[in-house]
Amino acid sequence: MARVVVVGSLNVDLHLLLRRHILPGETLIASGGTFSPGGKGANQACAAALAGADVTMCGAVGDDSSAPVATTLLAEAGVDLTHVRRLSGATGLAVVSVDAEGENTVVVVPGANAAVTPELVRGWEPVIGAADVVVLQGEIPATSDLEVVGCRPRRLIVNLAPVIDVAPQLLLAADPLVVNEHEGAAALKQLGGPDVTEPADVVAGLRAAGVASVVMTLGAAGALVASSGGTVSVPSPRVRPVDTVGAGDAFCGALAARVADGDSLEVAAAFAARFAAYTVQFEGAQASYPAPGTALPD
Numbered sequence: 113m114a115r116v117v118v119v120g121s122l123n124v125d126l127h128l129l130l131r132r133h134i135l136p137g138e139t140l141i142a143s144g145g146t147f148s149p150g151g152k153g154a155n156q157a158c159a160a161a162l163a164g165a166d167v168t169m170c171g172a173v174g175d176d177s178s179a180p181v182a183t184t185l186l187a188e189a190g191v192d193l194t195h196v197r198r199l200s201g202a203t204g205l206a207v208v209s210v211d212a213e214g215e216n217t218v219v220v221v222p223g224a225n226a227a228v229t230p231e232l233v234r235g236w237e238p239v240i241g242a243a244d245v246v247v248l249q250g251e252i253p254a255t256s257d258l259e260v261v262g263c264r265p266r267r268l269i270v271n272l273a274p275v276i277d278v279a280p281q282l283l284l285a286a287d288p289l290v291v292n293e294h295e296g297a298a299a300l301k302q303l304g305g306p307d308v309t310e311p312a313d314v315v316a317g318l319r320a321a322g323v324a325s326v327v328m329t330l331g332a333a334g335a336l337v338a339s340s341g342g343t344v345s346v347p348s349p350r351v352r353p354v355d356t357v358g359a360g361d362a363f364c365g366a367l368a369a370r371v372a373d374g375d376s377l378e379v380a381a382a383f384a385a386r387f388a389a390y391t392v393q394f395e396g397a398q399a400s401y402p403a404p405g406t407a408l409p410d
């Protein structure tokens with residue numbers, strides 16, 4: 113089985129269903145509210161495991177009542193949680209508001225994720241070094257993400273989400289760098305590239321700046337995949353979207369599982385688009401991810 117290690121965040125999501133988004137100074141009555149497991153790292157680990165990889169999660173939760181909630185679906189998906197540290201203080205929290213159009217806003221309180229220090233990362237070096245693919249995001253400190261590069265992963269997938277200021281070495285170590293349109297433009301700026309916004313221009317700019325390969329997700333339009341072999345467009349199946357929370361993470365995790373198993377980036381991205389499209393038909397992040405064997409949309 114292909115081995116994937118995710119170094120990143122674990123959160124509990126407070127998922128609010130609203131008729132419309134709140135304005136400053138307002139009080140709104142939500143039509144629903146639930147606590148569920150989330151965090152970009154944990155979402156991606158969950159997706160990679162459900163997509164067939166042997167996954168180890170490296171990160172931290174607090175010692176509060178949220179900690180077991182943050183790890184329930186990871187445990188169910190078979191993710192190895194031995195390297196998730198339990199630190200004193202609060203588990204990460206994300207307040208996710210979804211309006212009637214399915215449009216979401218997210219506020220993240222880092223909690224224990226902020227205490228994933230470079231020293232903690234160094235302790236995971238043997239696990240990182242043994243993985244076929246290591247996956248990183250932007251919800252732990254940038255210095256800790258950079259420390260992962262020093263642990264010499266065989267192949268590193270970097271998802272610059274949310275956008276944080278990272279060292280250029282981190283972006284240049286990515287193969288692929290996975291970004292949406294906004295994150296791609298920000299990454300290009302961090303590499304000193306031109307101020308462009310068209311997806312094809314941003315992807316070309318990132319490659320010209322020295323990034324080995326780039327996958328840009330484009331929502332319902334699928335993804336652009338760029339590597340030394342050229343740039344191809346990967347479509348996403350047409351589905352009726354209900355809630356896109358965690359779709360980008362589902363894409364990244366599924367991509368990591370397939371790349372670790374030896375698929376080309378294009379083939380892995382085509383699978384990831386189908387996997388992610390499935391998830392937007394249901395509410396929640398990890399809760400919307402398909403169990404192994406589920407028929408995915410074409």
Ligand code: ATP
Pocket residue numbers: 273292329330331332333334335348349350351353356357358359360361363384385386388389392
């Ligand atoms: P988020 O932050 O909400 O997780 P993102 O901006 O990181 O999202 P997107 O590009 O919106 O990521 O979506 C990731 C992938 O999910 C897309 O490449 C696509 O495969 C799938 N997807 C998202 N929205 C839709 C949709 N409406 N219909 C079909 N597939 C979708």
